[in-house]
Amino acid sequence: MKLDLSTKNKNGQSVCSIRVTSENGALCIINPLFLHEHGDKWLTQQSQTQVEMKRRSVPWSYDLNTDISRQTEDFVNNCHEIIEEQQENTGRMGQSKESDRNTQGPTEETPEPNKETLEVGSTKDPPEEQGSKEVPNISKMRKQRISRGHMRLGSKRLQEHKQLEEESKNETKTLRQNQDEKRTSLFQHRVSWIESVQPSENNLEKSSSETSLISSDSFLLPPLPELDSVSISSMEEDVDCHALNSKRKHSHGLGDIVRHSILAVSTVLTGLMSPEKYLANRIQQLAEDPTTYFGSTVQTFICNTHKGGLHNQSSTEMLQNIRQLLTNLRNHLLEKNEIWEIMEHQEIEESKTASIIETSLYKCILKPVRNAIHTQLLDIHTKDGSLPKLLMNQEKLLTGDLIEQKPRAGLPGPSTMEKIKEKLLLMHMSYSPKKMTTHLLKVCKLLYESMESSSDKKEAFGADDFLPVLIHVLMGCDLTSVQLDVEYMMELADPSQLQGEGGYYLTTMFGALYHISSFNTISRQLSLEAQNSIRQWQRRRTIHHRHPMQKEIQRANKEVPETRTLTVFRSESAEDFSNV
């Protein structure tokens, strides 16, 4: 694990460099004068070996087969689409900030791929070119970083982009012709994908200094914000990129450097000291250790998933199996003596432990398979016709009767719409249902704010006003990803998280999507399938089914049609854990 912050002036000279390695716990701050005298090659050469070692420690990422390749290809394509869409947003922002660019130039030339995405808007390239470049660009940049050590991005950068785009296009062509070549050429993407999913997830939301931290190593961030219960009212005002850019306008290059450095150091220190993080790290280690029951279960699941283990299941079945696995493993960890010792030693509150474990499990289990799940959901719902129907109705509503449906409360303006789309994109990029729910609530908050600002109503808004606005707004969004994300959250979130506000707004989102997809049907009743899916979800959500332990499950099997789901994991019940 390493973190580096390097800043250069226009001549490419290093002004400041901070490097932290959490593997051996060393924190090292290098005097800029030293770097000026001796350069920093020695630093990056070391980092090369570290990166290679880190890769070796993730064996499953080499476990390639055609399914993975296909998923990767899909993912790359998806990314292109998403980023192209995103491009429009950043492009607009960037134009208004062009004047800052000259003064900010030096600080912006850091070698972080993630930062790169943030900066896209401020360069003067035609948007189409930039957008499609992002993904191969990131992978290439990683590679360059390894081979050359320090990246020097200057005017060369744009050239490389073009070259890279062509390369990636060629790659895609070859893929379709030759199966063997497909594997090898996509292998590069595969590696970059694993490493860069996390950064791109955050790059729109955080300030630039945080972004570079996260992209270097998300491991070092304190987990505390995630522990908060999900609620609109408890959410902090996050710094979005608009605010970020306006702030940067007034800061000078050197001031930025200092600020970045302080932020970096403080974040790292908090990360190293936080007891919650300690526990989370330990769970992460356990998950990577195939000699433990926990580790082997996790690794087997991930392996199976990448080998196509999710096929031939219904969407609900697939997601419920995964949820069951999460619940089983959480209970297993809660029974483990080691976890209790850590809790006592680190003085972690009992009430927090389950939440920390849950979050860690998301990282161990859901993060590696998020895209596989998404691909599978997309496949299932394209085949069963529900997605095409939804999109068809979206189109109909957009062209036809929308005026009639116009809500009485104010609709968000273009800038709020962009923010909403950004949040939805962030939601789509997340793997943790908890984080996704937070993004969902942020969308709702934005909606309420715009409703408030555009109406004279003094009182708070209820569902009568909110639902029509939500439906109207969703109509202008990428419904495919929203639909899949809602299903993902509904099934995979910890049932106890869905009791409150998060559950309500997720339900409302589900309702809004259902309304759009059933727009043309005259029936006043929900379809049987929809009723069934709600029943199953709500059942697991309610008090009596909150902690489906083995005994209850067997009892519940008589009334709930979840039998098939549970038989798969019956051998991994809590009782069996104690025998291991």
Added chain:
Amino acid sequence: MAAAGGAAAGVSKTYSFKVVLLGEGCVGKTSLVLRYCENKFNDKHITTLQASFLTKKLNIGGKRVNLAIWDTAGQERFHALGPIYYRDSNGAILVYDITDEDSFQKVKNWVKELRKMLGNEICLCIVGNKVDLEKERHVSIQEAEAYAESVGAKHYHTSAKQNKGIEELFLDLCKRMIETAQVDERAKGNGPSQSGAARRGVQIVDDDPQAQSAGGCCSG
């Protein structure tokens, strides 16, 4: 009551209830619930929270109750979404406007649907709102109360504008939901929601199996 004895014997117990608000648009559902939650005990700034989803904590005779109030969109075109919201609700508040006969008819439709889908486990409250507009009343008190009784629901008169009858409505509903929950627990034996492995998890309901037997002793 037998179970109350059990609860008093040092067993901390929190009930979590979900209450769904149903009724035509413009009958004052939102105002009603806002009135209820907008008091000094709930200092959460309403403007951020909005009124689609509200929570309230109560203490009724030593029993802690967490209410989650789910508002629904009353427009006719959203009728089909009803089940998404009312599924697994412990209580439903069906609001009509006393000056609007149609809105009372809508309430009747909801009652039918709820009884059909959820049976008798859900506590129903039929609420005639806007009693401050008594002069324009179009739904007779007798008719409304007789109907409520016939379907096993309770009837209330409220005015969100004058803050009348709202506190009583929710308090009464909570008491009935607690009763229903206790009957339900007894029917299910020692309560299915707990077992050893779950005790360290985050949980709201803290059942004690002994509460059941203790209750039995007291009543016997």
